[in-house]
Amino acid sequence: MALTFRRSWSDPDLDQYRDTVVRFIEEHMLPGDEAARHRGHVGHELWRQAGQTGLLCTDIPEQWGGAGGDFRHEAVFYEEMARRSLTGLNASVHTIVAHYLLNHGTDAQRQRYLPRLVSGECVGAIAMTEPGTGSDLQGIRTRAERSGAGYVINGSKTFISNGFLAGLVLVVAKTDPTQGARGLSMFIVDTADCPGYRVGRVLDKMGLKAQDTSELFFDDVAVGPEQLLGGREGQGFFQLMADLPYERLIIGVTALAAMEGAYQARWTTCASARPSVRAWPISRTPASSWPRSPPRSPWAAPSSTAAWKTWWPAGSTPPPPPWPSSGVPKRRAGWWTPACSCSAATAT
Ligand SMILES: Cc1cc2nc3c(=O)[nH]c(=O)nc-3n(C[C@H](O)[C@H](O)[C@H](O)COP(=O)(O)OP(=O)(O)OC[C@H]3O[C@@H](n4cnc5c(N)ncnc54)[C@H](O)[C@@H]3O)c2cc1C
Numbered sequence: 001m002a003l004t005f006r007r008s009w010s011d012p013d014l015d016q017y018r019d020t021v022v023r024f025i026e027e028h029m030l031p032g033d034e035a036a037r038h039r040g041h042v043g044h045e046l047w048r049q050a051g052q053t054g055l056l057c058t059d060i061p062e063q064w065g066g067a068g069g070d071f072r073h074e075a076v077f078y079e080e081m082a083r084r085s086l087t088g089l090n091a092s093v094h095t096i097v098a099h100y101l102l103n104h105g106t107d108a109q110r111q112r113y114l115p116r117l118v119s120g121e122c123v124g125a126i127a128m129t130e131p132g133t134g135s136d137l138q139g140i141r142t143r144a145e146r147s148g149a150g151y152v153i154n155g156s157k158t159f160i161s162n163g164f165l166a167g168l169v170l171v172v173a174k175t176d177p178t179q180g181a182r183g184l185s186m187f188i189v190d191t192a193d194c195p196g197y198r199v200g201r202v203l204d205k206m207g208l209k210a211q212d213t214s215e216l217f218f219d220d221v222a223v224g225p226e227q228l229l230g231g232r233e234g235q236g237f238f239q240l241m242a243d244l245p246y247e248r249l250i251i252g253v254t255a256l257a258a259m260e261g262a263y264q265a266r267w268t269t270c271a272s273a274r275p276s277v278r279a280w281p282i283s284r285t286p287a288s289s290w291p292r293s294p295p296r297s298p299w300a301a302p303s304s305t306a307a308w309k310t311w312w313p314a315g316s317t318p319p320p321p322p323w324p325s326s327g328v329p330k331r332r333a334g335w336w337t338p339a340c341s342c343s344a345a346t347a348t
Contacts, residue, residue: 005260009072017073021080024053029086033210040202041164041212042088044123051120056091057098064102065115075253082254083261088210092250093161097124097170099246100186104230104239109188113168122167127157127216128240134159137172137237138180142218144173144187151175151228153187153221156200163214164202167191171218172240175233184236186229189221196221 010018028049029042036042050056058073060066067073077091098117101110116122133139142155153173160169169189176183191197200215225231229239 007072014072014076018076018080020053021055021077024050024055025080025084025086029081029089030084033086033088036088036210038209040204040209042210044165046089047120047123047165049120050089050091051118056120057095057114057118059095060098060102060114060118064110065118066098067118071249074250078250078254079257079260082257083264085258085261086210087208088212090161090211092247092254093126094124096243096247096250097126097168099243100126100170100229100239101188103243104186104235105188106226106231108226109229113188117168123162123165124168124170125160125162125166126170126172127160127163128172129157129159131156131158137184137240140172140174140184142171142173143177144171144175144185144223146175147222150222150224151187153189153196153218153223155218157216157218158200158214159203160214160216162212163216164199164212169197169216170229172236175236179234181237182234184240185233186236186239187223188227188229189218189223190227194221 028046032042032046054067055077058067058069059071062068074095081089094117098114101113113122117124128137128140130140130142133141142153142157144151144153153171155173169191171187171189172184173187174183175185189197196219198217200217203213205213
């Protein structure tokens with residue numbers, strides 16, 4: 001039985017949009033996910049299909065080629081992918097890139113790039129992290145030095161989401177190493193026919209297997225002055241700070257939906273399990289009934305037969321504890337599901 005997680009912020013139009021998203025996911029994304037996990041990316045075709053269906057950059061105004069929706073439309077797409085553990089098409093980073101252009105770009109930059117991001121013709125990535133620099137952005141070493149009217153970029157980046165497929169990379173580089181945060185600028189690098197630009201390895205990660213998180217290299221990459229985001233040097237750090245809350249919001253939406261997906265998967269497993277297991281609250285269900293290896297939370301186990309009995313609703317007959325009646329309970333790691341406030345019995 002499916003769980004319903006209807007959002008307070010939804011409305012009939014949005015429900016209809018959610019149906020479109022689910023149909024797209026089931027027809028175009030789920031069937032290819034296994035192959036994408038092996039390959040390490042989803043391929044350009046899926047991006048284009050998502051664009052044609054109107055699922056990309058939905059909160060970008062129509063003036064710039066977007067759907068003119070709002071963040072709820074974005075959230076619906078992220079939620080439906082996260083609930084199904086589909087991580088390959090990183091639409092959130094793609095949208096974040098669109099928002100940098102929308103909020104900080106010049107009109108010419110918006111006009112040139114936003115429609116291409118909306119259509120999925122061009123995949124967006126943002127390159128901040130370097131092999132030696134993550135959280136401390138001011139420590140980045142990638143340089144953009146003036147050369148004639150434009151700049152020459154040299155440096156390397158790592159852990160860049162959408163890096164393998166990216167057609168547009170926003171690169172954070174130092175334009176003035178003496179100025180700290182004020183010495184950082186962002187550049188729009190159009191990766192097609194871009195001498196000196198090279199994609200390195202698609203990184204083999206613990207998770208997010210279908211997502212192309214990559215190394216990028218910039219060897220004397222020449223960009224014109226029109227490629228400087230917003231047209232003013234030294235604004236990179238402030239542009240990043242301004243848009244981080246939007247990024248954080250996406251992480252929250254996605255994390256919540258992923259938890260709901262896990263709950264739903266658990267419920268489905270429970271519903272098809274034998275009746276004695278089905279009746280157990282989720283927090284007390286032995287991990288042996290999980291389809292895959294369970295999370296390890298030995299601390300969730302009761303420590304004695306008496307404690308085991310107090311776990312069950314008053315008036316019910318507790319099943320025998322899962323250890324020999326004469327023995328001391330064994331707290332084996334991995335034996336229990338994590339404590340969870342939800343009860344399978346109350347799920348509708
Ligand atoms: C799947 C994935 C996708 C990514 N996608 C992108 C992307 O698209 N673009 C991009 O630019 N980067 C991307 N990154 C990189 C990510 O932004 C960095 O991993 C992150 O900034 C942290 O940097 P770091 O890994 O070097 O860790 P570090 O900066 O070395 O931090 C290590 C630990 O130390 C803590 N720490 C660091 N500094 C301090 C401090 N001053 N005080 C207290 N604690 C501190 C951190 O919180 C962290 O727990 C991605 C990473 C992953 C894993």
